[in-house]
Amino acid sequence: xxxxxxxxxxxxxxxxxxxxxxxxxxxxxxxxxxxxxxxxxxxxxxxxxxxxxxxxxxxxxxxxxxxxxxxxxxxxxxxxxxxxxxxxxxxxxxxxxxxxxxxxxxxxxxxxxxxxxxxxxxxxxxxxxxxxxxxxxxxxxxxxxxxxxxxxxxxxxxxxxxxxxxxxxxxxxxxxxxxxxxxxxxxxxxxxxxx
Amino acid sequence: xxxxxxxxxxxxxxxxxxxxxxxxxxxxxxxxxxxxxxxxxxxxxxxxxxxxxxxxxxxxxxxxxxxxxxxxxxxxxxxxxxxxxxxxxxxxxxxxxxxxxxxxxxxxxxxxxxxxxxxxxxxxxxxxxxxxxxxxxxxxxxxxxxxxxxxxxxxxxxxxxxxxxxxxxxxxxxxxxxxxxxxxxxxxxxxxxxx
DNA sequence: ACATTTCTTGACATCATGTCCAGTTGACAG
DNA sequence: CTGTCAACTGGACATGATGTCAAGAAATGT
Numbered sequence: 187x188x189x190x191x192x193x194x195x196x197x198x199x200x201x202x203x204x205x206x207x208x209x210x211x212x213x214x215x216x217x218x219x220x221x222x223x224x225x226x227x228x229x230x231x232x233x234x235x236x237x238x239x240x241x242x243x244x245x246x247x248x249x250x251x252x253x254x255x256x257x258x259x260x261x262x263x264x265x266x267x268x269x270x271x272x273x274x275x276x277x278x279x280x281x282x283x284x285x286x287x288x289x290x291x292x293x294x295x296x297x298x299x300x301x302x303x304x305x306x307x308x309x310x311x312x313x314x315x316x317x318x319x320x321x322x323x324x325x326x327x328x329x330x331x332x333x334x335x336x337x338x339x340x341x342x343x344x345x346x347x348x349x350x351x352x353x354x355x356x357x358x359x360x361x362x363x364x365x366x367x368x369x370x371x372x373x374x375x376x377x378x379x380x381x
Numbered sequence: 382x383x384x385x386x387x388x389x390x391x392x393x394x395x396x397x398x399x400x401x402x403x404x405x406x407x408x409x410x411x412x413x414x415x416x417x418x419x420x421x422x423x424x425x426x427x428x429x430x431x432x433x434x435x436x437x438x439x440x441x442x443x444x445x446x447x448x449x450x451x452x453x454x455x456x457x458x459x460x461x462x463x464x465x466x467x468x469x470x471x472x473x474x475x476x477x478x479x480x481x482x483x484x485x486x487x488x489x490x491x492x493x494x495x496x497x498x499x500x501x502x503x504x505x506x507x508x509x510x511x512x513x514x515x516x517x518x519x520x521x522x523x524x525x526x527x528x529x530x531x532x533x534x535x536x537x538x539x540x541x542x543x544x545x546x547x548x549x550x551x552x553x554x555x556x557x558x559x560x561x562x563x564x565x566x567x568x569x570x571x572x573x574x575x576x
Numbered sequence: 577a578c579a580t581t582t583c584t585t586g587a588c589a590t591c592a593t594g595t596c597c598a599g600t601t602g603a604c605a606g
Numbered sequence: 607c608t609g610t611c612a613a614c615t616g617g618a619c620a621t622g623a624t625g626t627c628a629a630g631a632a633a634t635g636t
Contacts, residue, residue: 214592336558349544367531379574430623582631582633583631603613
Protein backbone atom coordinates (compact mmCIF):
# COMPACT_ATOMS: atom_id res chain seq x y z
CA UNK A 187 0.00 0.00 0.00
CA UNK A 188 1.80 3.13 -1.22
CA UNK A 189 1.66 6.41 0.63
CA UNK A 190 -0.50 7.93 -2.09
CA UNK A 191 -2.96 5.13 -1.58
CA UNK A 192 -3.00 5.79 2.13
CA UNK A 193 -3.66 9.41 1.44
CA UNK A 194 -6.55 8.62 -0.80
CA UNK A 195 -8.01 6.20 1.70
CA UNK A 196 -7.81 8.82 4.40
CA UNK A 197 -9.28 11.45 2.11
CA UNK A 198 -12.21 9.12 1.45
CA UNK A 199 -12.80 8.44 5.14
CA UNK A 200 -12.59 12.11 6.00
CA UNK A 201 -15.00 12.92 3.19
CA UNK A 202 -17.48 10.29 4.37
CA UNK A 203 -17.17 11.53 7.93
CA UNK A 204 -17.76 15.15 6.99
CA UNK A 205 -20.78 14.40 4.83
CA UNK A 206 -22.36 12.02 7.30
CA UNK A 207 -21.86 14.51 10.10
CA UNK A 208 -24.11 16.93 8.26
CA UNK A 209 -27.01 14.52 8.62
CA UNK A 210 -27.90 14.48 4.94
CA UNK A 211 -28.49 11.33 2.92
CA UNK A 212 -25.09 10.38 1.54
CA UNK A 213 -24.57 8.43 -1.68
CA UNK A 214 -21.35 6.82 -2.81
CA UNK A 215 -21.09 9.45 -5.55
CA UNK A 216 -21.37 12.24 -2.97
CA UNK A 217 -18.45 10.82 -1.03
CA UNK A 218 -16.42 10.41 -4.20
CA UNK A 219 -17.03 14.00 -5.21
CA UNK A 220 -16.17 15.29 -1.76
CA UNK A 221 -12.95 13.24 -1.77
CA UNK A 222 -12.08 14.51 -5.23
CA UNK A 223 -11.96 11.13 -6.93
CA UNK A 224 -14.20 9.14 -9.24
CA UNK A 225 -17.04 7.02 -7.91
CA UNK A 226 -15.34 3.90 -9.21
CA UNK A 227 -12.16 4.63 -7.29
CA UNK A 228 -14.15 4.27 -4.06
CA UNK A 229 -14.66 0.64 -4.92
CA UNK A 230 -10.92 0.15 -5.31
CA UNK A 231 -10.61 0.98 -1.60
CA UNK A 232 -13.88 -0.29 -0.14
CA UNK A 233 -15.78 -3.14 -1.76
CA UNK A 234 -19.20 -2.02 -0.53
CA UNK A 235 -20.93 0.91 1.04
CA UNK A 236 -21.19 -1.01 4.30
CA UNK A 237 -17.45 -1.55 4.36
CA UNK A 238 -16.86 2.12 3.82
CA UNK A 239 -19.20 3.11 6.65
CA UNK A 240 -17.65 0.60 9.00
CA UNK A 241 -14.17 1.81 8.15
CA UNK A 242 -15.39 5.35 8.78
CA UNK A 243 -16.49 4.48 12.31
CA UNK A 244 -13.10 2.89 13.03
CA UNK A 245 -11.44 5.96 11.58
CA UNK A 246 -13.54 8.09 13.90
CA UNK A 247 -12.83 5.92 16.91
CA UNK A 248 -9.17 6.37 16.30
CA UNK A 249 -9.40 10.10 15.75
CA UNK A 250 -11.55 10.59 18.84
CA UNK A 251 -9.74 8.23 21.19
CA UNK A 252 -12.90 6.50 22.20
CA UNK A 253 -11.10 3.69 24.00
CA UNK A 254 -9.26 6.07 26.28
CA UNK A 255 -12.38 8.04 26.97
CA UNK A 256 -14.46 5.02 27.90
CA UNK A 257 -11.62 3.56 29.92
CA UNK A 258 -11.51 6.68 32.09
CA UNK A 259 -14.41 5.29 34.11
CA UNK A 260 -12.13 2.50 35.30
CA UNK A 261 -10.49 4.92 37.69
CA UNK A 262 -13.69 5.25 39.70
CA UNK A 263 -13.59 4.47 43.42
CA UNK A 264 -17.19 3.22 43.63
CA UNK A 265 -19.76 1.54 41.43
CA UNK A 266 -21.97 4.58 41.48
CA UNK A 267 -19.14 6.83 40.43
CA UNK A 268 -18.08 4.43 37.74
CA UNK A 269 -21.58 4.39 36.30
CA UNK A 270 -21.70 8.19 36.26
CA UNK A 271 -18.33 8.44 34.56
CA UNK A 272 -19.33 5.88 31.97
CA UNK A 273 -22.61 7.64 31.22
CA UNK A 274 -20.71 10.87 30.81
CA UNK A 275 -18.06 9.40 28.53
CA UNK A 276 -20.40 7.47 26.29
CA UNK A 277 -23.17 10.03 26.39
CA UNK A 278 -20.79 12.73 25.21
CA UNK A 279 -19.36 10.47 22.53
CA UNK A 280 -22.70 9.79 20.89
CA UNK A 281 -23.08 13.22 19.28
CA UNK A 282 -19.63 12.93 17.75
CA UNK A 283 -20.37 9.66 16.01
CA UNK A 284 -24.04 10.24 15.43
CA UNK A 285 -23.81 10.87 11.70
CA UNK A 286 -22.09 7.60 10.98
CA UNK A 287 -24.16 5.76 13.54
CA UNK A 288 -27.30 6.95 11.84
CA UNK A 289 -26.20 5.71 8.44
CA UNK A 290 -25.10 2.38 9.83
CA UNK A 291 -28.35 1.88 11.74
CA UNK A 292 -30.36 2.68 8.63
CA UNK A 293 -28.53 -0.08 6.75
CA UNK A 294 -29.12 -2.66 9.47
CA UNK A 295 -32.41 -3.76 8.02
CA UNK A 296 -31.02 -4.55 4.60
CA UNK A 297 -27.38 -5.42 5.12
CA UNK A 298 -26.00 -8.22 7.26
CA UNK A 299 -22.51 -6.86 7.33
CA UNK A 300 -23.71 -3.48 8.58
CA UNK A 301 -25.87 -5.15 11.19
CA UNK A 302 -22.99 -7.18 12.55
CA UNK A 303 -20.65 -4.23 12.58
CA UNK A 304 -23.07 -2.04 14.48
CA UNK A 305 -24.09 -4.76 16.86
CA UNK A 306 -20.43 -5.43 17.59
CA UNK A 307 -19.84 -1.83 18.50
CA UNK A 308 -22.89 -1.79 20.72
CA UNK A 309 -21.67 -4.95 22.39
CA UNK A 310 -18.54 -3.07 23.36
CA UNK A 311 -20.70 -0.41 25.00
CA UNK A 312 -22.57 -3.14 26.83
CA UNK A 313 -19.32 -4.39 28.31
CA UNK A 314 -18.73 -0.94 29.74
CA UNK A 315 -22.22 -0.99 31.24
CA UNK A 316 -21.60 -4.41 32.71
CA UNK A 317 -18.38 -3.33 34.36
CA UNK A 318 -20.18 -0.48 36.13
CA UNK A 319 -23.05 -2.76 37.15
CA UNK A 320 -20.62 -5.39 38.44
CA UNK A 321 -18.94 -2.81 40.64
CA UNK A 322 -22.27 -1.64 41.96
CA UNK A 323 -23.10 -5.23 42.76
CA UNK A 324 -19.77 -5.66 44.53
CA UNK A 325 -20.60 -2.56 46.57
CA UNK A 326 -23.80 -4.32 47.65
CA UNK A 327 -25.86 -1.54 46.07
CA UNK A 328 -27.56 -3.36 43.22
CA UNK A 329 -31.34 -3.10 43.37
CA UNK A 330 -32.49 -6.31 45.07
CA UNK A 331 -34.80 -7.58 42.33
CA UNK A 332 -32.15 -7.29 39.62
CA UNK A 333 -29.38 -9.66 38.66
CA UNK A 334 -26.28 -8.40 36.97
CA UNK A 335 -27.35 -9.25 33.43
CA UNK A 336 -30.77 -7.69 33.73
CA UNK A 337 -29.36 -4.54 35.26
CA UNK A 338 -26.79 -4.36 32.47
CA UNK A 339 -29.55 -4.73 29.86
CA UNK A 340 -31.38 -1.84 31.45
CA UNK A 341 -28.45 0.57 31.58
CA UNK A 342 -27.39 -0.43 28.10
CA UNK A 343 -30.84 0.22 26.72
CA UNK A 344 -31.14 3.58 28.45
CA UNK A 345 -27.86 4.63 26.85
CA UNK A 346 -28.86 3.63 23.31
CA UNK A 347 -28.40 5.96 20.37
CA UNK A 348 -32.14 6.07 19.54
CA UNK A 349 -32.84 7.32 23.07
CA UNK A 350 -30.23 10.02 22.61
CA UNK A 351 -31.82 10.96 19.28
CA UNK A 352 -35.28 11.18 20.76
CA UNK A 353 -34.36 13.27 23.79
CA UNK A 354 -31.81 15.44 22.08
CA UNK A 355 -33.32 15.91 18.62
CA UNK A 356 -37.03 15.20 18.91
CA UNK A 357 -37.56 16.60 22.41
CA UNK A 358 -34.94 19.32 22.00
CA UNK A 359 -32.98 18.65 25.17
CA UNK A 360 -29.51 20.13 25.53
CA UNK A 361 -26.57 17.77 25.64
CA UNK A 362 -25.94 18.74 29.26
CA UNK A 363 -29.52 17.95 30.25
CA UNK A 364 -29.29 14.65 28.47
CA UNK A 365 -26.16 13.58 30.32
CA UNK A 366 -27.36 14.85 33.68
CA UNK A 367 -30.71 13.18 33.39
CA UNK A 368 -29.19 9.93 32.13
CA UNK A 369 -26.87 9.78 35.11
CA UNK A 370 -29.83 10.12 37.43
CA UNK A 371 -31.97 7.70 35.47
CA UNK A 372 -29.41 4.92 35.22
CA UNK A 373 -28.73 5.26 38.94
CA UNK A 374 -32.37 5.02 39.84
CA UNK A 375 -32.76 2.10 37.46
CA UNK A 376 -30.16 -0.17 39.03
CA UNK A 377 -29.11 1.13 42.46
CA UNK A 378 -31.13 -0.06 45.44
CA UNK A 379 -33.41 2.62 46.95
CA UNK A 380 -32.10 4.23 50.10
CA UNK A 381 -28.49 4.31 48.99
CA UNK B 382 -66.41 2.87 -3.83
CA UNK B 383 -68.05 -0.41 -4.60
CA UNK B 384 -68.14 -3.32 -2.20
CA UNK B 385 -65.70 -5.29 -4.34
CA UNK B 386 -63.32 -2.40 -4.11
CA UNK B 387 -63.66 -2.39 -0.35
CA UNK B 388 -62.98 -6.08 -0.28
CA UNK B 389 -59.84 -5.71 -2.33
CA UNK B 390 -58.62 -2.87 -0.19
CA UNK B 391 -59.17 -4.93 2.92
CA UNK B 392 -57.50 -7.92 1.35
CA UNK B 393 -54.47 -5.79 0.58
CA UNK B 394 -54.28 -4.43 4.10
CA UNK B 395 -54.65 -7.87 5.61
CA UNK B 396 -51.97 -9.20 3.29
CA UNK B 397 -49.59 -6.40 4.22
CA UNK B 398 -50.34 -6.95 7.90
CA UNK B 399 -49.70 -10.67 7.73
CA UNK B 400 -46.44 -10.32 5.81
CA UNK B 401 -45.09 -7.51 7.95
CA UNK B 402 -45.94 -9.41 11.10
CA UNK B 403 -43.55 -12.16 10.01
CA UNK B 404 -40.67 -9.70 10.23
CA UNK B 405 -39.38 -10.35 6.72
CA UNK B 406 -38.53 -7.65 4.22
CA UNK B 407 -41.72 -6.98 2.31
CA UNK B 408 -41.85 -5.68 -1.27
CA UNK B 409 -44.89 -4.33 -3.03
CA UNK B 410 -44.92 -7.43 -5.23
CA UNK B 411 -44.98 -9.68 -2.14
CA UNK B 412 -48.04 -7.92 -0.85
CA UNK B 413 -49.73 -8.13 -4.24
CA UNK B 414 -49.09 -11.85 -4.48
CA UNK B 415 -50.34 -12.42 -0.95
CA UNK B 416 -53.49 -10.42 -1.70
CA UNK B 417 -54.03 -12.34 -4.94
CA UNK B 418 -53.86 -9.34 -7.27
CA UNK B 419 -51.33 -7.85 -9.65
CA UNK B 420 -48.62 -5.54 -8.41
CA UNK B 421 -50.06 -2.68 -10.46
CA UNK B 422 -53.45 -3.04 -8.83
CA UNK B 423 -51.87 -2.06 -5.52
CA UNK B 424 -51.19 1.35 -6.99
CA UNK B 425 -54.84 1.76 -7.86
CA UNK B 426 -55.58 1.64 -4.12
CA UNK B 427 -52.45 3.16 -2.59
CA UNK B 428 -50.34 5.65 -4.51
CA UNK B 429 -47.09 4.78 -2.72
CA UNK B 430 -45.61 2.20 -0.42
CA UNK B 431 -45.66 4.72 2.43
CA UNK B 432 -49.38 5.24 1.95
CA UNK B 433 -49.97 1.53 2.07
CA UNK B 434 -47.97 1.11 5.26
CA UNK B 435 -49.71 4.01 6.90
CA UNK B 436 -53.11 2.64 5.93
CA UNK B 437 -52.04 -0.70 7.34
CA UNK B 438 -51.33 0.83 10.76
CA UNK B 439 -54.72 2.51 10.76
CA UNK B 440 -56.29 -0.78 9.76
CA UNK B 441 -54.49 -2.47 12.65
CA UNK B 442 -55.50 0.24 15.11
CA UNK B 443 -59.09 -0.34 14.16
CA UNK B 444 -58.86 -4.11 14.37
CA UNK B 445 -57.07 -4.01 17.70
CA UNK B 446 -59.10 -1.25 19.36
CA UNK B 447 -56.04 0.65 20.37
CA UNK B 448 -58.02 3.72 21.37
CA UNK B 449 -60.12 1.79 23.85
CA UNK B 450 -57.11 0.04 25.25
CA UNK B 451 -55.11 3.19 25.81
CA UNK B 452 -58.15 4.96 27.17
CA UNK B 453 -58.53 2.31 29.87
CA UNK B 454 -55.86 4.08 31.91
CA UNK B 455 -58.23 7.04 32.29
CA UNK B 456 -60.19 5.08 34.89
CA UNK B 457 -57.23 5.17 37.29
CA UNK B 458 -57.69 6.64 40.74
CA UNK B 459 -54.16 7.94 41.09
CA UNK B 460 -51.35 9.20 38.93
CA UNK B 461 -49.16 6.25 39.80
CA UNK B 462 -51.90 3.81 38.87
CA UNK B 463 -52.60 5.65 35.67
CA UNK B 464 -48.97 5.46 34.65
CA UNK B 465 -48.89 1.72 35.36
CA UNK B 466 -52.06 1.11 33.36
CA UNK B 467 -50.74 3.14 30.47
CA UNK B 468 -47.42 1.33 30.43
CA UNK B 469 -49.29 -1.95 30.42
CA UNK B 470 -51.68 -0.97 27.64
CA UNK B 471 -49.07 0.54 25.33
CA UNK B 472 -46.35 -1.95 26.23
CA UNK B 473 -48.61 -4.84 25.33
CA UNK B 474 -49.71 -3.12 22.14
CA UNK B 475 -46.18 -2.73 20.76
CA UNK B 476 -45.69 -6.42 19.91
CA UNK B 477 -48.94 -6.45 17.98
CA UNK B 478 -47.95 -3.57 15.73
CA UNK B 479 -44.25 -4.20 15.70
CA UNK B 480 -44.08 -5.56 12.17
CA UNK B 481 -45.66 -2.48 10.65
CA UNK B 482 -43.85 -0.17 13.03
CA UNK B 483 -40.56 -1.63 11.95
CA UNK B 484 -41.27 -1.09 8.26
CA UNK B 485 -42.47 2.45 8.86
CA UNK B 486 -39.46 3.34 11.00
CA UNK B 487 -37.13 1.96 8.34
CA UNK B 488 -38.69 4.32 5.77
CA UNK B 489 -38.36 7.36 8.01
CA UNK B 490 -34.91 8.22 6.74
CA UNK B 491 -35.91 8.31 3.11
CA UNK B 492 -39.58 9.23 3.06
CA UNK B 493 -41.14 12.39 4.45
CA UNK B 494 -44.63 11.02 4.38
CA UNK B 495 -43.60 7.97 6.39
CA UNK B 496 -41.74 10.13 8.86
CA UNK B 497 -44.74 12.35 9.45
CA UNK B 498 -47.10 9.44 9.79
CA UNK B 499 -44.94 7.66 12.33
CA UNK B 500 -44.17 10.80 14.25
CA UNK B 501 -47.88 11.56 14.41
CA UNK B 502 -48.63 8.19 15.92
CA UNK B 503 -45.84 8.60 18.44
CA UNK B 504 -47.20 12.00 19.31
CA UNK B 505 -50.46 10.31 20.28
CA UNK B 506 -48.54 8.04 22.63
CA UNK B 507 -46.83 11.06 24.10
CA UNK B 508 -50.21 12.54 24.94
CA UNK B 509 -51.01 9.41 26.92
CA UNK B 510 -47.72 9.78 28.78
CA UNK B 511 -48.44 13.40 29.47
CA UNK B 512 -51.85 12.61 30.93
CA UNK B 513 -50.30 10.19 33.40
CA UNK B 514 -47.55 12.63 34.30
CA UNK B 515 -50.07 15.45 34.79
CA UNK B 516 -52.04 13.31 37.22
CA UNK B 517 -48.86 12.45 39.11
CA UNK B 518 -48.09 16.14 39.30
CA UNK B 519 -51.60 16.86 40.56
CA UNK B 520 -51.05 14.21 43.25
CA UNK B 521 -47.95 16.14 44.33
CA UNK B 522 -45.77 13.17 43.54
CA UNK B 523 -43.73 14.43 40.61
CA UNK B 524 -40.00 14.26 41.23
CA UNK B 525 -39.01 17.74 42.40
CA UNK B 526 -36.39 18.48 39.76
CA UNK B 527 -38.71 17.65 36.85
CA UNK B 528 -41.31 19.78 35.15
CA UNK B 529 -44.24 18.21 33.40
CA UNK B 530 -42.76 18.37 29.90
CA UNK B 531 -39.42 16.92 30.88
CA UNK B 532 -41.03 14.09 32.82
CA UNK B 533 -43.27 13.36 29.84
CA UNK B 534 -40.25 13.27 27.52
CA UNK B 535 -38.63 10.74 29.82
CA UNK B 536 -41.58 8.39 30.09
CA UNK B 537 -42.22 8.70 26.39
CA UNK B 538 -38.64 7.84 25.54
CA UNK B 539 -38.59 4.87 27.91
CA UNK B 540 -41.67 3.51 26.16
CA UNK B 541 -40.28 3.83 22.64
CA UNK B 542 -40.43 0.97 20.18
CA UNK B 543 -36.62 0.76 19.79
CA UNK B 544 -36.33 0.20 23.55
CA UNK B 545 -38.90 -2.56 23.33
CA UNK B 546 -36.96 -4.11 20.45
CA UNK B 547 -33.70 -4.00 22.30
CA UNK B 548 -34.95 -5.50 25.55
CA UNK B 549 -37.34 -7.97 24.04
CA UNK B 550 -35.45 -9.09 20.91
CA UNK B 551 -31.79 -8.29 21.47
CA UNK B 552 -31.67 -9.01 25.19
CA UNK B 553 -34.26 -11.79 25.03
CA UNK B 554 -36.57 -10.51 27.77
CA UNK B 555 -40.06 -11.95 28.03
CA UNK B 556 -42.98 -9.64 27.35
CA UNK B 557 -44.02 -9.94 31.00
CA UNK B 558 -40.57 -8.93 32.23
CA UNK B 559 -40.55 -6.02 29.82
CA UNK B 560 -43.87 -4.66 31.09
CA UNK B 561 -43.05 -5.26 34.75
CA UNK B 562 -39.67 -3.62 34.51
CA UNK B 563 -41.01 -0.70 32.48
CA UNK B 564 -43.63 -0.02 35.12
CA UNK B 565 -40.97 0.12 37.78
CA UNK B 566 -38.60 2.15 35.64
CA UNK B 567 -41.09 4.82 34.58
CA UNK B 568 -42.17 5.19 38.20
CA UNK B 569 -38.66 5.61 39.43
CA UNK B 570 -37.99 8.03 36.60
CA UNK B 571 -40.71 10.55 37.41
CA UNK B 572 -42.14 9.90 40.89
CA UNK B 573 -40.47 11.67 43.79
CA UNK B 574 -38.41 9.35 46.03
CA UNK B 575 -40.08 8.33 49.27
CA UNK B 576 -43.55 8.02 47.75
C1' DA C 577 -77.01 -5.31 -23.84
C1' DC C 578 -74.34 -1.20 -22.50
C1' DA C 579 -71.40 1.59 -19.78
C1' DT C 580 -68.34 2.12 -16.00
C1' DT C 581 -65.16 0.68 -12.77
C1' DT C 582 -61.67 -2.57 -11.55
C1' DC C 583 -58.04 -5.35 -12.66
C1' DT C 584 -54.33 -7.49 -15.77
C1' DT C 585 -50.36 -7.53 -18.76
C1' DG C 586 -46.38 -5.82 -20.32
C1' DA C 587 -43.32 -2.08 -21.32
C1' DC C 588 -40.85 1.63 -19.52
C1' DA C 589 -38.54 5.41 -16.39
C1' DT C 590 -35.69 6.22 -12.39
C1' DC C 591 -32.21 5.81 -8.91
C1' DA C 592 -28.67 3.86 -6.20
C1' DT C 593 -25.35 0.08 -5.73
C1' DG C 594 -22.05 -2.59 -7.65
C1' DT C 595 -19.24 -4.73 -11.84
C1' DC C 596 -16.36 -4.71 -15.92
C1' DC C 597 -13.12 -3.04 -19.04
C1' DA C 598 -10.20 -0.21 -21.82
C1' DG C 599 -7.32 3.49 -21.48
C1' DT C 600 -4.63 7.30 -18.92
C1' DT C 601 -1.50 9.12 -15.59
C1' DG C 602 2.33 9.26 -12.50
C1' DA C 603 6.08 7.34 -9.95
C1' DC C 604 9.86 4.61 -9.78
C1' DA C 605 13.56 1.16 -11.47
C1' DG C 606 16.85 0.01 -14.63
C1' DC D 607 15.14 8.02 -21.21
C1' DT D 608 12.14 4.19 -21.16
C1' DG D 609 9.42 0.48 -19.64
C1' DT D 610 6.55 -1.27 -15.94
C1' DC D 611 3.33 -1.32 -12.28
C1' DA D 612 -0.34 0.59 -9.47
C1' DA D 613 -3.79 3.91 -8.93
C1' DC D 614 -7.18 6.22 -11.13
C1' DT D 615 -10.71 7.70 -14.87
C1' DG D 616 -14.68 7.30 -17.97
C1' DG D 617 -18.21 4.94 -19.88
C1' DA D 618 -21.19 1.04 -20.35
C1' DC D 619 -23.83 -2.32 -18.11
C1' DA D 620 -26.43 -5.44 -14.60
C1' DT D 621 -29.57 -5.60 -10.75
C1' DG D 622 -33.48 -4.73 -7.88
C1' DA D 623 -36.84 -1.94 -6.09
C1' DT D 624 -40.45 1.78 -6.73
C1' DG D 625 -43.49 3.95 -9.51
C1' DT D 626 -45.87 5.25 -14.37
C1' DC D 627 -48.40 4.48 -18.55
C1' DA D 628 -51.47 2.57 -21.92
C1' DA D 629 -54.34 -1.00 -24.05
C1' DG D 630 -57.36 -4.51 -23.28
C1' DA D 631 -60.13 -8.03 -20.36
C1' DA D 632 -63.51 -8.92 -16.84
C1' DA D 633 -66.86 -8.05 -13.60
C1' DT D 634 -70.62 -5.04 -11.97
C1' DG D 635 -74.69 -2.17 -12.05
C1' DT D 636 -78.57 -0.27 -14.80
